[in-house]
Amino acid sequence: SQTIHQWPATLVQPVGSPLSLECTVEGTSNPNLYWYRQAAGRGLQLLFYSIGIDQISSEVPQNLSASRPQDRQFILSSKKLLLSDSGFYLCAWSAGQLGQYFGPGTRLTVT
Amino acid sequence: QKEVEQNSGPLSVPEGAIASLNCTYSDRGSQSFFWYRQYSGKSPELIMSIYSNGDKEDGRFTAQLNKASQYVSLLIRDSQPSDSATYLCAVPSSGFKTIFGAGTRLFVKA
Numbered sequence: 001s002q003t004i005h006q007w008p009a010t011l012v013q014p015v016g017s018p019l020s021l022e023c024t025v026e027g028t029s030n031p032n033l034y035w036y037r038q039a040a041g042r043g044l045q046l047l048f049y050s051i052g053i054d055q056i057s058s059e060v061p062q063n064l065s066a067s068r069p070q071d072r073q074f075i076l077s078s079k080k081l082l083l084s085d086s087g088f089y090l091c092a093w094s095a096g097q098l099g100q101y102f103g104p105g106t107r108l109t110v111t
Numbered sequence: 112q113k114e115v116e117q118n119s120g121p122l123s124v125p126e127g128a129i130a131s132l133n134c135t136y137s138d139r140g141s142q143s144f145f146w147y148r149q150y151s152g153k154s155p156e157l158i159m160s161i162y163s164n165g166d167k168e169d170g171r172f173t174a175q176l177n178k179a180s181q182y183v184s185l186l187i188r189d190s191q192p193s194d195s196a197t198y199l200c201a202v203p204s205s206g207f208k209t210i211f212g213a214g215t216r217l218f219v220k221a
Contacts, residue, residue, distance in 0.1 A: 032207045043213040044155070044199070051207055059208075090154050097203040099145045102154040 002027035006103035019078040023091030031093040117212035134200030147199040
């Protein structure tokens, strides 16, 4: 069966510091991968999606970037965090259009 | 701009009642539809998918799809307090993206 991991689970970072969130998927190959952000009490905002290694699409212009160094690894990064980057970051995978499966998420607080 | 609309709620139902959650979508070409459940502080979990008009049942959950009217609904029979969560409707969009509704908060009173 497929499993998706995210770490860390929680993170508190000062404004201006860098960020690296990691997501890995087990039990499937060539998954579509996604990064979402969910602000408190709000809906899901798609940040990036990837249909293959080095094939990454950005949905929202901001100070975040994403990389996919391996087939089942997806990394979200920032060089300098802003207060507005606080939120619940979710990684998800899908196989085609059969629904998405989410990781446990990373709760980021920028202070 | 393709959209998925849901009533934000909260929808409050007594334990044992039927909870009815509704969703409308704008893209007439949509072929698949999903419902996710998100408990407070947790990540969304895929609970139902439906691809053709009519009803699809899975345990206490029934998804209903009406493509002509562009709505999809989720019925939860014999609602339990453990069903209290936010329910997200989702419709695949262009490429491999999915549009999620903002979600309906359901509260089941014991």
